[in-house]
Amino acid sequence: MRRISVVTALIVLTGTTAAASPPGGGLQRSTDAIHALGAIGVQARAVGADGRYHVATSGVADLSTGRPVPPDGRFRIASAGKTFTAVVVLQLAGEGRLRLGDPVERWLPGVVRGNGNDGRRITVRQLLQHTSGLQDDIPDYATEADFQRHRYDVYSPEQLVARALANPPAAGWHYSNTGYVLLDMIIERVTGRHWWDEVRRRIVGPLGLTGTSWPGDSPAIPGPHARAYQPFEAGPPIDVTEQIIPDPGSAIISTTQDLNTFFRTLFSGRLLPPAQLAEMTRIVPVAPELAALLPGARYGLGIFQRPLPCGGTYWSHPGGWGGYLTDNGVTADGRRSVVLSVSSVLGTGPDDYVRQQHAADALVEGTLCAAGG
Template sequence: MHVTRRRRRGLLALAGLSALLVTASAVPATAATAQPRDADPLQRAVDAVHDTGVVGVAAEVTSPDGSDSARAGTAALGTDRRMPPDGRFRIGSATKTFTATVVLQLVAEGRLSLDDTVERWLPGLVRADGVDGREITVRQLLQHTSGIPDVLPEADALLTADGYRSDRFRTFTPEELVGLALRQPLPETEWSYSNTNYILAAMIVHEVTGRSWEREVTDRIIRPLGLADTSAPGSFPFILGPHARAYTGFGTDAAIDVTLLNPSMAVGSGSIISTTHDLNRFFAALFDGRLLEPAELAEMTATVPAPDLGVDYGLGVAEIPLSCGGSYYGHVGELLGYRALAGATPDGSGTAVVYATGDGDRGTQAAMMALVDQELCATGS
């Protein structure tokens, strides 16, 4: 897409673009080994993430032998408050895995087909030069092969400090977001990450069920799994319960507290709030078969190349190589001051989630990838 560097940065902050998904071979071998040798391996990996300049970091991992967690940094700038042991945070694009799961549950119930067109459920909504909902399927939405442009909130909202201050409480409707997206340039490649795809998927869930995407996610995933610290907040701008503050510099050296945010611009694509513990439970349940039937889980994990990311992408999950051989399924997430990575082994027996607050630097993503790689490789050893 032809966007300016500032706009591209804003897309990452707003939407949790999966540009953080890189192959394990691209992760520096020393990324998680910078601390004293007698330190716990998970703590070393968390410290390595913190050393890239983020404010706070927390991680939790699970395996057949139990679970482990580690923290580094502070929960708020200018304080010595430790990161909360199970703090809540905006999970960004890891929300897409929840949305894809709901859609695939509806497929299993015979209420929807992956081969249904967008036009069938949202007649007339997706029509623009080079984009036609009559030719785009639900599968293509979830797979990011629809050719629909990504959405940019108008007037640089949330891309600058002034935009954040003026629009942090603004409510966007899904229809408004789709309209904004259709005014953007078309992607230049067949596979192109677009948050608009998942906004449309959320709208289709509403049309199929007669209930909001938020309610379906809650009733189908959050409540059955007992994810007590997870929520789909709609337009509610606050994070309730223990949480670390979120910060971004909007491309400058000044860190601004951006914890307050109306996440309506990310419905279906990035708005869920959760914890490392709850995300581990979700990914374990997803891949051990508690949420999807085998046929639908096979659809989710049937991947296509995502050349720009160096990985393969299925329906709401990426398949990411492990340095020890094999691969895991997971998703990155980033939403204005929070960034995360969640992953699980193909059978769900091992999971790892890490999140950080603040912008960090170019090494932050590599250190997070190294942590998940290290822990999931250990699960299989």
Template sequence: MAVQPSDGTAATAAPGYRQGDLRLDTDAIRTPGVTGVQARVTTVSGRDLVATAGVAVAGTNRPVPRDGYFRIASTGKALMATVILQLADEGKLSLDDTVDRRLPGVIDGNGNDGRKITVRQLLQNTSGLHDDLPGFDTPQAYYQHRHDTYTPEQIVARAMKHHPDFRPGTGWSYSNTGYVVLGMIAEKTAGRPWQEEVERRILKPLGMHHTYLPGTTSTLRRPHADGYQVFTSGERTDVTEQIVPDLGGYVSTTADVNRFFRGLLGGKLLSEARMAEMQDTVPVDKRIEMFWPGGRYGLGLVSRPLTCGGSYWSHEGGEAGYITLNGATDDGSRTVTVSMSTSFNDPGKTLRQHKAASGLVDRALCDTAGDGQGK
């Protein structure tokens, strides 16, 4: 169990959220059966509190690495949204452009109409595009399909087999497919692969040297905790090795995720006007609100209320045995990332897991007394 500050100095009895608090909160996340947890709080001074709990590999005593790699899944949507907003800042596209203007004929059929969906609606999850992403319901399906690959066009084609969830702009529904379309728009607008845009616009400027896309490599760099999925049958399966569609496939560390939110909210990536648009939120649907009580969705950024008043910004992710929750204050001066190396097909356990991790984020962001004292 790692409970010391990241610089190796001894924890003190300074007021505010301290190392011992982080350790207790990290331990509590394991209650539903989570195999391993790592959490990092980056304080106003830039110094970190780090704690881990559980094990890196089930059935062993191997500790969870303090700086381990994990799949950040939908946290990558905040990266994509930032690229799109930068392109808008540069006048290369408008958020009110229709999809059809940028990608003629791509969204069509079964009531889907790219002439009626805007870039803003894709970012905001108000496009109505139905999600039909590949996934694993059983261990057998995992072993059979873990190395399958999909192009963006194939993922969009799956969605086109379904009617929209609602008319564009009249509802809210989480749509991974919508963000796949945004990647296609970014690529066509910039004239280069969207992954390169993320690299040159975000990862390099912020020094996120431990964030990467594995591509068709199914394994993670070391060190890492293995990722597990507990299926409906109750069977726990190591699902670390698989190929994840690109936008959901980013691998990172708690330090790098904190670095991203610190940079984004600290004004290093977007103009004030674009940041305001990113933070213009709408209510989420009832299913998602179970996991984000009081949560609202902006343009690739989530607002959630703090128990101490005000709100924080985040974008969680869940993929391939890894669940990530994160949060940052309005100015990005205090950030938190929690990585859990187990996902559940049981909704009840998933909700308990989210509540415990959300509680950690809330307490770490609320109790800031003594920040900057190296506690």
């Protein structure tokens, strides 16, 4: 996950079979609340156990034109893409083509070496669970000048891993984008195909996720979308829509409809065999600093477990990068879900990110509770 941030009109759209029920009204109020914090554009989609859905939007999609947020708009899903990678790895494990206990060295010999990092002592499971100790040095933009100068830079996976290996390993649970870069490389080594080809073949195609794509080295977002905004230093929000995301898995583009379908299908047991879904949902505590951002969170393999304020738990993988923040939630049986996309970052400090993430969580958790707890 990365830094994230949030202005006036509102639209409520419901599906032709959607009922006027508390989840719909609550979804709109929560969407408006995020907009009221300063978010420029907000869209959310909730799906109930009966398959009926509610969509709410607030704010504008483009500050220069004032056009409304499209209810089916596409956005970069950032760290939510880790769940796609995890599903492919777990499918390969279920097929006997790799083991979660395999050392990274088996698949990527000599790749993870240096400064105490050693692929002979790091397993596939540890990459999935963020317990490998690998730190990140994925390029980011501290100033507007940095953004303008480097937004079209392209990095190979090997370059990203090499940057990370300049750092000594971290102790304990440590969120690592680099670990998922390595997992994508392992998918390619095991299958002989590009990691995205495997995601498309195993998930995107079979589920009919027509709004989901991977841009490669293109800086554009295809189809309808709200433009993304991010402030730098003390300045106003800058349009950062057009850029190449250095971390390949975080560059996946999708829609709230497609992500609802993906998470619901996953937790209904139709993407993974029972043994592999059980592995995915075996949880460990996260680092204290992340627990402050995501209260009560535990991590499985490519997915967070979170507590619901009305009792019970839900599964989620929020993320933010390139001006977009996404949050989501699905019940353990896959019957109720909600996906949120915010197309701006509130500010440049950690308190801004916490404030925005907690507002996103309030929408997700409030919607799931209103839909049945």
